[in-house]
Amino acid sequence: MHELSVSSAIVDTALKHAAGRRISVVSLRLGKLRQVVPDSLSFYFEIVGRDTLCEGARLELELIDALMSCGSCGHEWDPAPQPEHGDVAGEFPGAGLTLPQFRCPECEAAGASVVRGDELEVESIEVEDEAETTPPEPSASRPVPSGPATRPWQDQGEVPTPVSNSGS
Amino acid sequence: MHRTKIKVAEDALDANTTIAHANRADFDRDGVAVVNLMSAPGAGKTTLLERALADRGETRVGVLEGDVQGSLDADRLSALHIPVVQLNTDGGFGGECHLDANMVRSAIPDLTLSEIDLLVIENVGNLVCPAEFRVGEDAKAMVCSVTEGEDKPLKYPLMFRTCEVVVVNKIDLLAHLDFDLDLLLHNIDAVNPGVRVLQTSARTGEGVDAFREWLLAVGKESPVAA
Numbered sequence: 001m002h003e004l005s006v007s008s009a010i011v012d013t014a015l016k017h018a019a020g021r022r023i024s025v026v027s028l029r030l031g032k033l034r035q036v037v038p039d040s041l042s043f044y045f046e047i048v049g050r051d052t053l054c055e056g057a058r059l060e061l062e063l064i065d066a067l068m069s070c071g072s073c074g075h076e077w078d079p080a081p082q083p084e085h086g087d088v089a090g091e092f093p094g095a096g097l098t099l100p101q102f103r104c105p106e107c108e109a110a111g112a113s114v115v116r117g118d119e120l121e122v123e124s125i126e127v128e129d130e131a132e133t134t135p136p137e138p139s140a141s142r143p144v145p146s147g148p149a150t151r152p153w154q155d156q157g158e159v160p161t162p163v164s165n166s167g168s
Numbered sequence: 169m170h171r172t173k174i175k176v177a178e179d180a181l182d183a184n185t186t187i188a189h190a191n192r193a194d195f196d197r198d199g200v201a202v203v204n205l206m207s208a209p210g211a212g213k214t215t216l217l218e219r220a221l222a223d224r225g226e227t228r229v230g231v232l233e234g235d236v237q238g239s240l241d242a243d244r245l246s247a248l249h250i251p252v253v254q255l256n257t258d259g260g261f262g263g264e265c266h267l268d269a270n271m272v273r274s275a276i277p278d279l280t281l282s283e284i285d286l287l288v289i290e291n292v293g294n295l296v297c298p299a300e301f302r303v304g305e306d307a308k309a310m311v312c313s314v315t316e317g318e319d320k321p322l323k324y325p326l327m328f329r330t331c332e333v334v335v336v337n338k339i340d341l342l343a344h345l346d347f348d349l350d351l352l353l354h355n356i357d358a359v360n361p362g363v364r365v366l367q368t369s370a371r372t373g374e375g376v377d378a379f380r381e382w383l384l385a386v387g388k389e390s391p392v393a394a
Contacts, residue, residue: 002266002297009180017176024171028180035296035326081322100325103361110362122176129170 006036006120007044011054013122023057025126031064031119032080038063057125066117068102072109077101079117184301187269191276191304198281200230201387202289204303206327207311208320209293212337214241215370216311217288220380221248227384230284232275234267234292241290253278257292266297269304286383295324306387312356313338314347321355328356333364335379340369 014026026045030036038061045059069076081098104112179185195202207213221229230251233242242254253275257264264271272289279287289305291298299308310331312320315338321328328334334356342349349367356365366382368375 002300005264005266005268005297006180006300009183012183013176013178013180017174017178033326035300035324099322099355099358102329102359103357112361120180122178122180124173124175124177126171126173129172 003036003040004044004048007041007048010041010045010059010122011048011052014054014057014125015052017122017125018053018127021053021127021129023054023125023127025058025060026054027060027062027123027125029062029064029119029121029123031066031117033066033114033117034120036120062123064116064119067115068104068112068117069115070104070107070109070112072111073104073107075104075106076115077105181301184269187273188302188304191269191273194276194281195287195304195306198284200281200284200287202287202305202307203383203386204289204291204298204305204308205311206291206295206298206308206331207293207313208295208316211293211311211313211316212370213290213293213311214244216335216337216368216376216379217290218244218248219370219373219376220383221245221250221288223380224250224384228283228285230279230287232272232279232287232289234271234290236265236292251279251284265292265294266301267291267303268301272303286386288383295320295327299324299327299330307332309333309335309382311335311337312352314341314345314349314352318348318351318355321352321359325359328359328363331360331363333366333382334360336365336367337370339367339374340372 010026010028014023028041030038030041041061042059045057049055049057066079067076068079079101081100102112103110205213205217217231221231228250231242231245231253233239233245233252233254235241235254235256237256237258239254239256242252245252255267255271255275257267257271267289281287289303308331310327310333312328312334314336336349336352339349353365356363364382366375366378368379370376
């Protein structure tokens with residue numbers, strides 16, 4: 001699934017900021033509204049990091065509860081499915097469903113905004129201070145490609161030139 | 169060995185977002201409205217497009233077709249005499265299950281943007297990953313067919329939450345199914361309160377006019393974009 005793409009992006013971000021130093025920890029803030037499975041992410045992170053300065057680094061995940069804010073009445077709440085939110089048995093007997101609550105539980109308005117819970121952010125990394133004298137090429141040796149073979153945006157600030165990877 | 173903690177505070181998908189913005193700039197420069205059309209495999213995206221775009225009037229439409237392999241969908245849409253570019257994601261190990269901004273950017277040179285008013289990007293059939301990757305679109309639409317069950321919005325909330333319209337397709341089959349349409353609509357509203365929902369049958373044509381109107385209005389009304 002896309003945890004492979006996401007892990008690859010996390011490793012790229014970490015390597016960019018490590019600037020040639022070996023990485024020991026990558027701290028990631030992961031909001032509960034994202035559809036990223038933490039175990040899957042850790043699994044692919046280890047694979048994608050092999051043969052790079054991220055090899056063997058520990059991935060620390062800070063899971064962030066979601067918080068919605070109503071644009072109409074200002075009420076704030078966690079939209080995660082709660083038994084008291086999701087009892088639809090009266091209307092749909094036997095449905096046995098627990099619903100998330102994205103409509104404001106106070107005034108029932110739509111259009112609430114997300115205060116927290118959408119994060120997929122590399123918060124910090126820990127590096128060993130001595131730069132490796134011959135750091136391995138991060139993209140050339142990565143065993144599992146998940147997009148273009150080069151990362152032109154590592155040159156900072158440029159609009160990336162696309163690498164065609166289509167079959168046609 | 170001394171260690172240093174470095175603050176990064178960077179979105180992991182920042183690179184994709186940067187490219188999505190570059191795509192957006194290219195689309196804006198040529199006045200092209202862009203729709204990212206998503207669904208589970210087999211929900212009816214291509215058939216719906218065939219039906220809706222057949223009566224497109226004066227609007228110049230182009231399609232960017234995303235599939236893991238092959239050009240079956242692109243071939244079908246080419247019969248409408250519109251520019252269609254096929255993107256295959258099967259490079260590498262088994263293929264990407266979604267289109268990302270870089271893949272879309274790689275296809276832009278194959279489209280003559282100055283000769284298109286509306287670009288429909290038909291994403292890879294997948295209810296999970298496409299919702300995570302912006303590609304530079306004005307609006308996202310998804311197709312949810314009645315044969316998929318009522319619980320899909322609860323299982324795949326991100327997909328349903330990130331769309332401006334949900335098209336409930338294959339309604340011609342309702343008489344043959346133990347499917348509770350009201351429950352589906354209830355669940356859709358639970359994850360995306362107030363979202364526009366259309367009901368269509370790409371097979372009979374019922375409701376397709378409304379979907380066509382929505383498509384042709386993207387980028388013209390404000391605000392449509394998420």
